[in-house]
Amino acid sequence: MQNTEIARALGEVADLLEISAGNPFKVRAYRNAARTVADHPDPIAELVAGGEFDLTELPGIGGGIAKEITALVQTGSMPQRQQLVATVPPGLLDLLRIPGLGPKRVKLFHDQLKVNSVADLKDALEKGKIAKLGGFGPKLLEKIREGVAGADTGPQRIVLHEAEQYARAIVEYLKAGGGIDAIDVAGSFRRRKETIGDLDIVVSCVNAPDVIARFGKFGDVTQVASQGDTRSTVRLSSGLQVDLRVVEPSCFGAAMQYFTGSQAHNIELRKIAQGKKLKLNEYGVFRGSKCISGRTEEAVYGALDLDWIPPEMRENRGEIPLAKEHKLPKLVTLEEMRGDLQMHTDASDGKATLPEMIEAARALGYGYVAITDHSPRTSMAGQTPAELRAQWKEIDRLNKGMRGLRVLKSVEMDILESGKLDLPDDVLAEADYVVATIHYGLKQSERQLTDRLLAAIDNPWVDAIGHPTGRIVPVRPSYPLDFDVVATAAAKAGCLLEINGSERMDLPDTLAAAAKSHGARFVLSTDAHNTRELRFMRFAVAVARRAWLTASDILNTRPLPDFLKGLRRGRNR
DNA sequence: GCCGTTTTCGGCCCGACTGTTTTCAGTCG
Numbered sequence: 001m002q003n004t005e006i007a008r009a010l011g012e013v014a015d016l017l018e019i020s021a022g023n024p025f026k027v028r029a030y031r032n033a034a035r036t037v038a039d040h041p042d043p044i045a046e047l048v049a050g051g052e053f054d055l056t057e058l059p060g061i062g063g064g065i066a067k068e069i070t071a072l073v074q075t076g077s078m079p080q081r082q083q084l085v086a087t088v089p090p091g092l093l094d095l096l097r098i099p100g101l102g103p104k105r106v107k108l109f110h111d112q113l114k115v116n117s118v119a120d121l122k123d124a125l126e127k128g129k130i131a132k133l134g135g136f137g138p139k140l141l142e143k144i145r146e147g148v149a150g151a152d153t154g155p156q157r158i159v160l161h162e163a164e165q166y167a168r169a170i171v172e173y174l175k176a177g178g179g180i181d182a183i184d185v186a187g188s189f190r191r192r193k194e195t196i197g198d199l200d201i202v203v204s205c206v207n208a209p210d211v212i213a214r215f216g217k218f219g220d221v222t223q224v225a226s227q228g229d230t231r232s233t234v235r236l237s238s239g240l241q242v243d244l245r246v247v248e249p250s251c252f253g254a255a256m257q258y259f260t261g262s263q264a265h266n267i268e269l270r271k272i273a274q275g276k277k278l279k280l281n282e283y284g285v286f287r288g289s290k291c292i293s294g295r296t297e298e299a300v301y302g303a304l305d306l307d308w309i310p311p312e313m314r315e316n317r318g319e320i321p322l323a324k325e326h327k328l329p330k331l332v333t334l335e336e337m338r339g340d341l342q343m344h345t346d347a348s349d350g351k352a353t354l355p356e357m358i359e360a361a362r363a364l365g366y367g368y369v370a371i372t373d374h375s376p377r378t379s380m381a382g383q384t385p386a387e388l389r390a391q392w393k394e395i396d397r398l399n400k401g402m403r404g405l406r407v408l409k410s411v412e413m414d415i416l417e418s419g420k421l422d423l424p425d426d427v428l429a430e431a432d433y434v435v436a437t438i439h440y441g442l443k444q445s446e447r448q449l450t451d452r453l454l455a456a457i458d459n460p461w462v463d464a465i466g467h468p469t470g471r472i473v474p475v476r477p478s479y480p481l482d483f484d485v486v487a488t489a490a491a492k493a494g495c496l497l498e499i500n501g502s503e504r505m506d507l508p509d510t511l512a513a514a515a516k517s518h519g520a521r522f523v524l525s526t527d528a529h530n531t532r533e534l535r536f537m538r539f540a541v542a543v544a545r546r547a548w549l550t551a552s553d554i555l556n557t558r559p560l561p562d563f564l565k566g567l568r569r570g571r572n573r
Numbered sequence: 574g575c576c577g578t579t580t581t582c583g584g585c586c587c588g589a590c591t592g593t594t595t596t597c598a599g600t601c602g
Contacts, residue, residue: 025585029574062575100591102600137593187602200602226601228590233601243602245589258587263602270586275578281587 001045010034016084018103032060041510048073091117098147157195177214186259190311192542194505198241200259204252215244251283253296258282264316312545331545339368339556342525348373349381351530360531362405370410375422377414385427408432417441419455428461437466446480457495464496467506491519494568501540502527512547
């Protein structure tokens, strides 16, 4: 059982409690516990099954919820949920996802009209029963009707890569209107999460109404969902929701802090403020009615006796105590990356030629790059050993006439379904760098897939495991793996784990953090298939920063001689 | 239901916008 499933069960208990008008603080307790479970790097179910682990050591989980989780893991059902479902039909949970409907209105429908599902609600709407309840005017009814119609198509999250394009367009548009003092994008976008539910834009300016009016007229806006004096929400033609918040310059830092979140991080911060007899909100830090800071984020954190915390760390996973003790790690930066260790040319499935890729990489200032075209198994795109050797000969020739940049002779080699490698050792030994990956047989069992990666790690000529979990955000989930076993084996063998900056964004940040705790080291790459994608290194860096990695965890932050010395093949020669 | 540098009892993050109202509840982030 995955952490997300446990978290969902806890969240459902919170929803059911809310509909049944239970203790609101008990509702919050379940939500806090759900968040703790969802954010936990290790599988809670396995920890519970192991018997050694005390759930109540986790924040927000006490004796009661620990029992509920244990029961869920052991029996597949949660007593508290069973009990609630006896009085609150679970079909009501679907109603909560309809915009404009919260627990109060859902309870009202249930109590007054015996509505137990979306279908029931649809029926009640058509028969005019909702309108007769009172408190539901024409606008609200229309909103609910729309929500019922779209109830089966849940809100989509978009990949960070795509979100950047929308963000840039809107920021440029607003800036072009003039009169803006500062503008930035906050929310999960700024925390660099791999997917974004909506965009949060914060502006400081002197004339808020102008900016808000201009925002609503952005070309791609199809609906202005709300518009007030200081904030506005619109929907773009893609369905993406964009929130704008306008504040005075003296509040910009506080607003950025507030809207960057995460919610769990902010709640923790406000509790710290309370403990100091202060109040924290989106306008600043207040002592009584007096604002003591708010212009910059540094000042806001400083007022709470905390070091400024990088947005990627703001998930309430232990960063706040570190900030208090001045012990935050120095996260890796894009500028520290010295090389790119996976890219393709038109010799396999890339779009650009070898010289074009090399020239584009040189323009980015790298000291070295690995050309990693595919091995034979990758049908249509694979290179035979003879073709690889011909490419490597060409690379040797190009390297001779080149200064500043060294091209590494490499290959992205498939780990076959059988667990065998797609190329013989004598070919691998001729390469400067080999990244092994799985592309086929993704439906195999956890045991089989884990064994395949272990077999690759076992080969001394495999320098790195590429996109280790096979996911593609958001379309394909990771294949099943015993990741702790893989990470431990990789750490022991000196085999690097790749963080892939394409839309795979693989490793996921939580697994990268877990792998670091096992002693693994990493390599960051773009997996570029054209020259434009060479700039995807920023996404690999985003994942690394969310995993709290520093330059010393990542081999390709080192200059070429140190990089080569750090490869396990350096020991094998 | 959880939690404790003021607490084992009595608290529990904070504010904007909408729609329906004439002062506010509900929703949302």
